[in-house]
Amino acid sequence: MIEALRSAMDVKLADDPSVIVFGEDVGYFGGVFRCTAGLQASHGEERVFDTPINESAIVGMAVGMAAQGMRPCVEIQFADYVFPAYDQITQEAARLRHRSNGQFTCPLVVRMPTGGGIFGGQTHSQSPEALFTHVAGLKVVIPSTPHDAKGLLIAAIEDPDPVIFLEPKRIYNGPFRGDHSGKSTPWSAHPAGEVPEGHYVIPLGQAEVRRGGADVTVLAYGTMVHVAEAAVAEAGVDAEIIDLRSLLPLDLDTIRTSVQKTGRCVVVHEATRTGGFGGELIAEVQEACFWHLRAPLIRVAGWDAPYPHAQEWDYFPSPARIARALCKVMED
Amino acid sequence: MTAKLAFPHPPARPDQPPDFSNIVVPPAGSLPVPPLDLEARDARALAVGLVRVLDDAGRAVGPWADGIADLTGDDLRLGLRDMLRMRAVDRRMLNAQRQGKTSFYLQCTGEEAIGCGFQRQLEQGDMNFPTYRQQTLLIAADYPLEALMGQLYSNEMDPLQGRQLPIMHSARDYGFFSISGNLGTQYVQAVGWAMACALRGNGKIAAGWIGDGATASGDFHSALLSASVYLPPVVLNVVNNQWAISTYTGVAVGKSETYAARALGYGIPALRVDGNDYLAVVAVSRWAVARARLGHGPVLIEWFTYRAAAHSTSDDPTAYRPKDEALAWPLGDPVQRLKAHLIARGEWSEARHVQAEAEILDEVIAVQKTVEAHGTFVDPKPISPAEIFRGVYADLPPHLRRQRQEMGY
Ligand SMILES: Cc1ncc(C[n+]2csc(CCOP(=O)(O)OP(=O)(O)O)c2C)c(N)n1
Ligand SMILES: [Mg+2]
Numbered sequence: 001m002i003e004a005l006r007s008a009m010d011v012k013l014a015d016d017p018s019v020i021v022f023g024e025d026v027g028y029f030g031g032v033f034r035c036t037a038g039l040q041a042s043h044g045e046e047r048v049f050d051t052p053i054n055e056s057a058i059v060g061m062a063v064g065m066a067a068q069g070m071r072p073c074v075e076i077q078f079a080d081y082v083f084p085a086y087d088q089i090t091q092e093a094a095r096l097r098h099r100s101n102g103q104f105t106c107p108l109v110v111r112m113p114t115g116g117g118i119f120g121g122q123t124h125s126q127s128p129e130a131l132f133t134h135v136a137g138l139k140v141v142i143p144s145t146p147h148d149a150k151g152l153l154i155a156a157i158e159d160p161d162p163v164i165f166l167e168p169k170r171i172y173n174g175p176f177r178g179d180h181s182g183k184s185t186p187w188s189a190h191p192a193g194e195v196p197e198g199h200y201v202i203p204l205g206q207a208e209v210r211r212g213g214a215d216v217t218v219l220a221y222g223t224m225v226h227v228a229e230a231a232v233a234e235a236g237v238d239a240e241i242i243d244l245r246s247l248l249p250l251d252l253d254t255i256r257t258s259v260q261k262t263g264r265c266v267v268v269h270e271a272t273r274t275g276g277f278g279g280e281l282i283a284e285v286q287e288a289c290f291w292h293l294r295a296p297l298i299r300v301a302g303w304d305a306p307y308p309h310a311q312e313w314d315y316f317p318s319p320a321r322i323a324r325a326l327c328k329v330m331e332d
Numbered sequence: 333m334t335a336k337l338a339f340p341h342p343p344a345r346p347d348q349p350p351d352f353s354n355i356v357v358p359p360a361g362s363l364p365v366p367p368l369d370l371e372a373r374d375a376r377a378l379a380v381g382l383v384r385v386l387d388d389a390g391r392a393v394g395p396w397a398d399g400i401a402d403l404t405g406d407d408l409r410l411g412l413r414d415m416l417r418m419r420a421v422d423r424r425m426l427n428a429q430r431q432g433k434t435s436f437y438l439q440c441t442g443e444e445a446i447g448c449g450f451q452r453q454l455e456q457g458d459m460n461f462p463t464y465r466q467q468t469l470l471i472a473a474d475y476p477l478e479a480l481m482g483q484l485y486s487n488e489m490d491p492l493q494g495r496q497l498p499i500m501h502s503a504r505d506y507g508f509f510s511i512s513g514n515l516g517t518q519y520v521q522a523v524g525w526a527m528a529c530a531l532r533g534n535g536k537i538a539a540g541w542i543g544d545g546a547t548a549s550g551d552f553h554s555a556l557l558s559a560s561v562y563l564p565p566v567v568l569n570v571v572n573n574q575w576a577i578s579t580y581t582g583v584a585v586g587k588s589e590t591y592a593a594r595a596l597g598y599g600i601p602a603l604r605v606d607g608n609d610y611l612a613v614v615a616v617s618r619w620a621v622a623r624a625r626l627g628h629g630p631v632l633i634e635w636f637t638y639r640a641a642a643h644s645t646s647d648d649p650t651a652y653r654p655k656d657e658a659l660a661w662p663l664g665d666p667v668q669r670l671k672a673h674l675i676a677r678g679e680w681s682e683a684r685h686v687q688a689e690a691e692i693l694d695e696v697i698a699v700q701k702t703v704e705a706h707g708t709f710v711d712p713k714p715i716s717p718a719e720i721f722r723g724v725y726a727d728l729p730p731h732l733r734r735q736r737q738e739m740g741y
Contacts, residue, residue, distance in 0.1 A: 051583070
């Protein structure tokens with residue numbers, strides 16, 4: 001997925017002189033996860049550069065540039081470190097178009113590694129997507145495969161509005177199915193690991209059915225798409241797995257079609273449960289599909305506690321926990 | 333002429349020989365000891381200069397040396413032992429991480445003098461707000477190695493019960509505030525703690541710690557501003573080790589002459605000090621702690637040093653800086669310099685040094701074995717998963733009780 005993201009930025013840096021990439025350790029070194037490796041060498045330091053450790057400055061500079069018509073694609077080293085920039089993102093970038101009645105706009109992308117599963121403890125593991133989906137004016141994207149990552153990032157960079165681009169770091173190097181040994185296979189062995197060269201776009205707001213099924217709909221995104229696949233195999237139910245890809249805008253049509261068919265729905269995310277995006281999904285499904293439902297809607301989410309270090313696998317939603325939820329909705 | 337952006341660059345990259353010719357090293361002993369009520373406007377020479385006590389021959393010279401003339405051979409040997417113990421712990425724990433016995437580690441190699449020398453000037457009840465690279469403060473506070481290593485192994489000997497990433501210690505009784513991974517946040521908290529000391533009149537002080545890279549954070553400036561307004565008893569330390577992961581220190585300092593000089597704009601006096609010179613560290617720390625305790629207000633100290641090791645076990649510095657840059661560092665190695673000084677004073681010898689290193693290593697290995705018997709990452713004896721829910725709040729609210737039950741406890 002790292003190469004796919006890098007390729008997306010490479011393509012956009014090459015085809016649009018207004019695209020610019022910066023962040024902490026992003027320039028010479030190419031990012032602590034290597035997503036921008038080589039980009040400074042090929043596009044020059046004025047296009048790809050290192051910044052001081054000040055997330056508010058990173059996004060604030062990006063807002064200023066974007067307002068003049070550039071297209072910054074900035075990196076926050078970990079989603080856990082975005083909070084100094086929360087003001088710039090939620091109060092400035094998100095509203096610039098609206099409050100200036102279109103005089104100024106803010107076409108920027110804020111990339112950040114998200115989620116757990118790497119024994120990173122409470123400051124390298126959080127999933128803050130709901131803190132952004134709650135804000136009018138932002139789009140929120142989270143890919144689950146290299147193929148999608150590239151197409152979505154290109155779409156995000158080309159989007160006329162600010163996009164929060166969450167990269168599930170646990171699956172940077174390969175799909176992860178929740179194995180507590182921490183093992184994952186490389187992307188090269190996965191069909192969606194294949195990434196076309198050059199320019200292509202996956203439009204924001206289109207979900208993807210990862211597995212067709214008749215009995216229950218699973219709504220997931222990011223790493224949890226792969227964990228849900230393992231859970232479905234474990235539970236032996238005929239589940240339809242929908243990878244949302246973009247939380248905002250949300251592809252309600254795909255969700256509605258599926259749940260109206262299955263009549264059951266389990267929502268899975270790593271983020272803490274209370275106030276999480278799962279609550280929003282359940283509300284939408286309830287409004288759109290109430291008369292088709294055959295069982296209560298269930299959430300499987302991170303516990304409402306700080307992300308632990310040693311107890312990581314007790315915290316991270318496991319295939320077993322998701323499988324239990326699947327079996328439970330099938331009882332009704 | 334049109335505007336063009338500047339992009340600071342380090343003097344050398346991996347394919348080049350190390351180059352520190354840009355660093356001016358003034359002779360030891362050339363700067364004065366200012367009065368404790370020093371004002372920012374009189375601190376310029378100290379803020380852009382470099383306080384050094386040990387000269388190239390290992391002698392302690394100048395007015396700062398006079399200020400610590402009371403230090404005995406025992407005091408200095410204790411400092412040397414602190415640094416040797418730190419180095420032994422760092423080496424052993426790095427290897428333990430490589431063997432998969434813990435998930436993460438981070439060394440302070442080359443920076444040992446700073447925390448070791450500073451901590452020995454504090455009193456019981458003073459509070460450090462450290463970063464992840466100040467394990468020296470724990471070593472010199474005589475924090476039990478069992479607890480220190482227990483935290484690194486996240487096992488049942490961990491005072492934090494596995495909640496925090498290795499190296500993110502917390503030890504209230506040893507003057508060591510709980511470390512956050514989010515850079516900068518705690519610098520201003522140190523100011524708040526110091527304000528509470530003054531408001532409560534308890535005679536204690538606080539010390540903030542921050543890396544050169546993290547001085548870029550907004551909270552660094554919040555700390556300086558708040559300290560400048562309320563004049564609390566706080567010592568604000570900046571550890572300038574030249575690197576912030578792969579980012580050259582020039583990206584954080586910009587056009588400011590030094591980090592110390594930055595404080596002057598806030599009206600806070602500041603000094604830049606050779607952080608690899610244990611005697612300079614002790615002399616300046618003692619002065620700064622006395623200043624804060626006697627109510628003369630905040631002071632900022634830039635400790636000038638070099639991060640000799642990788643940023644962490646997740647980092648490979650050969651990708652962004654010359655391989656042997658540490659060896660070329662003009663201020664040398666803190667352990668070697670204190671050792672040379674003790675030998676020059678006739679208080680130490682090569683043979684005693686070798687013996688001390690061996691004793692300390694034995695002690696560290698013995699503790700490590702004991703701690704590892706309580707579980708490692710390879711062979712975990714897990715802490716109960718229900719621990720996740722304890723301490724989120726003072727009392728367990730109903731929704732967490734339900735979640736704990738759902739987990740099976
Ligand atoms: C707010 C925030 N942004 C980014 C990071 C990621 N990060 C961890 S350490 C580090 C470099 C810090 O460098 P410096 O302050 O010089 O301290 P040093 O590691 O050199 O001791 C970065 C960028 C973080 N922990 N917190
Ligand atoms: Mg540094």
